[in-house]
Amino acid sequence: MQPLLDLLGDPALRPTLLATAVLGALSGGVGAFAVVRRQSLQGDVVSHAALPGVACAFWLGGRSEVVLILGAAVSGWLALALVGGLVRRNLAPFDAALAAMLATFFGLGIVLMGGLQRAYPGTNAVRLQQYLFGAEAATVRMADLAPLVLLGGPALLVLVAFWKEFKLLSFDPDFAASLGFPVRRLDLLLTAVVVVAVVLGLQTVGVVLMSALIVAPAAAARQWTDRLGPLVLLAMTLGAASGVAGTLLSHTLSERGRAVPTGPTIVLTITAVALASLAFAPRRGLLAAAVRRHLLRRRFLLKAGAP
């Protein structure tokens, strides 16, 4: 126990631990809504579609973390809004629309990045690369936590403030519309919250792995409860715990002379939690179902008088 406590208190590791914990909680919370609405892969699309926004923000002179993140958020949100438009007008199936916007925006981002690297040779273009692939999480500094708090805090507040509306929107959007709620605007707002969570995570865990942070905590939590409130809280807890556990794990393993990247370790941790939940959750879990089936069969056989 003591080595673990030492690690937790390690001032070099503290910013990383804080960042992954906050990020895990944030993405777990918004992920719960995404999974319930069958839009789990929103995160994947946003993280790819953020690239042209980052490039544009950089081009327009944005150098600070927050400006680049806002650029990422705007283009990620735009991609999802376009997906919504395509689906609403019945011009493309939902999944194909997501894939189409993901690929087009990402292509545009790469084109713009190519231009940037020529326009500003050797400058901070490397830092832009971080948005693609995630930094070594071990290099997170206390200052990097500012955007997490500045943007993640309000995102969570929106989630709380519009709790009732988002709940209704997630489970019965038609009913919400019939009650007079501005469904489309609420949808765009909830999308914006997802987008903020995703772009905040990009620089810590990278594009591909961010999708896991949205989906896995929620998929895990979903096995333990049927109520939205506990679902969101549990997903946030699991997300934060996996973030911390994954960081510690990668740090511990790294000490033996090999660098173990933090992002993938976090993803595998949270995936393991999700698989364990699928297997062992008390009512829905696979084990519980097998036991139930077994008991049922025995009772049936007893009644039927078989040996």
Place this chain on the structure above:
Amino acid sequence: MSFAEREAMLLVLVTALACAVPGVLLVLRRLALIGDAIGHVLLFGVVGMYYLTGDLDSPWLVVGAVLSGVLTVALVELLERTQLVRGDAAIGLVFPALFSVGTLVASMHFRDTHLDVDQVLLGHVEYASSAPMAQLFGVPIGRRPTVALAALGLLNVGLAVVFFKELKLTTFDAALAATLGFLPALVHYGLMTVVSLTAVAAFDSVGPVLVVAFLVLPALTARLLSDRLHVVFLLSLAAAAVGAVLGVRAAFYFHTNTAGMVAVTLGVLYGVTLLVAPKRGLIAAEWQRFRRRRTFAETVLTIHLAEHEDTPAEPDESAFSGLHRHLDWQPAAVTGVVRRAERHGLVTRTGDALRLTPEGRRHAREAFGHLPG
């Protein structure tokens, strides 16, 4: 057009054509995001096979990559079948996990083998002209990646032609296909193998993310233009070709990443088609709505006139100058509607009084069956 551009264009063209065929089926079968997932996990297969063989040029790397694509599909379906997570969440669980394993193994075991992330994720069409030549019976026939993708494209087209009936049936009515004795699962895994193979081949030239653009965008574009499967296939090939040629031209003109530019061009092509497609396009839809609104206004006018025909209120209700009050329309709109109704022979106007023609009376009765008279 420079030598390098010509070689790049050839490579992108065959890549786009090879992707265009399975892409149609991915879109129609709602598997577009599986295509995305497969693109991402190829790394897992490559790393895994490299771990086993220790040889970066081993053909097993390709086999591993294809297998990892099929593995992804199988795992996603396994998760879905538990009914504990839905399809989208299953995809979101599987591919980041496999990708993470690939990244972890790569970074822990082959740190000396420099895996260039840029190259792996963005592809390198630009170097098409420096690829070795492939030879057939000692005769050079083209750059090796280009020839490989061309062969794959021919294979894809051939499979689509030979199994057209099976593909059509299992895509649109899997249950019927199963009862008729076709094997939807076999077709499904066959298709997934083809997609993985195509993605692997395209991986080198355009990278795993932009493969998605090549798979999905031409198919979506074609889908806007036709509802017939074989036409959609042909249009998808055409869209892929146009996008590839224009995209490579633009990339070399602007000196930027070729694969990215082609993806953007394919996206723009889709966007333009969205606007101008003759039946399903946005402009066509808007025009239809405009037309319907105009005809509807004329119909309302005839119904209004018919309702008050031969009643004491008729002089007031059927007066041109009072219509905007009775129908709650803008006065300017009334003028237009009446003029069009006159032109279509539905009403006649004498001074301020409007009267239905026999044609107009029939029109009103048809639209509003239970009118008296």
